[in-house]
Amino acid sequence: ETGVTQSPTHLIKTRGQQVTLRCSSQSGHNTVSWYQQALGQGPQFIFQYYREEENGRGNFPPRFSGLQFPNYSSELNVNALELDDSALYLCASSLLANGATEAFFGQGTRLTVV
Amino acid sequence: AQRVTQPEKLLSVFKGAPVELKCNYSYSGSPELFWYVQYSRQRLQLLLRHISRESIKGFTADLNKGETSFHLKKPFAQEEDSAMYYCALGDDKIIFGKGTRLHILP
Numbered sequence: 001e002t003g004v005t006q007s008p009t010h011l012i013k014t015r016g017q018q019v020t021l022r023c024s025s026q027s028g029h030n031t032v033s034w035y036q037q038a039l040g041q042g043p044q045f046i047f048q049y050y051r052e053e054e055n056g057r058g059n060f061p062p063r064f065s066g067l068q069f070p071n072y073s074s075e076l077n078v079n080a081l082e083l084d085d086s087a088l089y090l091c092a093s094s095l096l097a098n099g100a101t102e103a104f105f106g107q108g109t110r111l112t113v114v
Numbered sequence: 115a116q117r118v119t120q121p122e123k124l125l126s127v128f129k130g131a132p133v134e135l136k137c138n139y140s141y142s143g144s145p146e147l148f149w150y151v152q153y154s155r156q157r158l159q160l161l162l163r164h165i166s167r168e169s170i171k172g173f174t175a176d177l178n179k180g181e182t183s184f185h186l187k188k189p190f191a192q193e194e195d196s197a198m199y200y201c202a203l204g205d206d207k208i209i210f211g212k213g214t215r216l217h218i219l220p
Contacts, residue, residue, distance in 0.1 A: 033207060042120075042200050042210040043158070056207045090158065092208075102148075103208055105158040 003027060004093050006106035013113050018079045021109045023091030025072040031055070031096040032074040033103065034066060037088040049074055050096050078111075086113045116141050118203050118211035126217045127191045135186040135214050137175075137201030147177055147184040148202040150210070158200070161186075171195070193218045 003026035013019050025032055031050045035043035045058035049068035063079040072093070078085055088110050092103035117140040127133050139145060149161040162170045164177040164184060175186045184201060196218045201211040 035210075042118075042212040045207055045209060048207050092158075102160045102163070107157045 004091060004104050004106040006089075006091050006109050008109060009107065010110045011112070013081050013111065015081055015083060015113055017081050018077065019081060019111060021076040021078075021089050021091075021111070023074045023076070023093075023106055025074065025091075025093035026104050029093040029095050029104070030072055031094045032068055032072065033092045033094070034074070034076045035090040035092065036060070036085075037090055037108070039087070043090055046076070055096075081113045083113050086111060116203055116205075116209050118201050118209055120199075120201050120211035120214050122214045123212070124215045124217065126219055128219045129193055130190050133186075133188040133191045133195065133216065135199050135201075135216065137184045137186065137211060139182050139184060139201070139203050141182075141203055143205075145177075146204045147175070148204060148208065149173070149175055149184075149186050150200040150202055152198040152200070154197070161199070191216075191218045193220065 005024045007022045033048040034046040036046055037043045046060050046064055047057040047066055048055045052068045065077045068074045088108045090108045091106045094103045119138045121136050147164040150158050151161040152158045162168055173188045175184050177184050198213050198215050200213045203209045
């Protein structure tokens, strides 16, 4: 058990709505990264939060936003949902020190936009 | 630009045969390379990283900076090796390839 938990596990939303996904980091980790995994694709980096500040962003529009809290848990918010946002959203926590370290993944939230 | 390429979407190998999953990367600097694996109905997990130079579950991967490759190898495939394998490149964030599905045939 890696300790990274995500909620909810499944979610159905209507196009145009807003959604918030949640992630609880593994104890001792200070960094959370979010990924979008479309069917048949590898995880695509959305953004990373380190000590409550955004620390890098992938090629995603501003309607994808996030937060990291003092306890290092995190939220991913997506506004104005589009059909193409349907995917598995993965959260990964790690301890950012010198260079990349092992990322521990949650089980993901399956978002379906209809 | 940082990029990870896994040229094979699907690789089918007979049990007991050697396995090689290909990975090439594009990165300016000294990369840190990983292989992640996702077994059926399980979460994505780290298989190995190049700096540790370990063999995990019989798998090894050697970083070849000249060829910018980090191929994953195992001399004798086992049925439990069937899974999705992702090559990944990391500095302060991890960039994944599209993945290769390894199917071990009985």
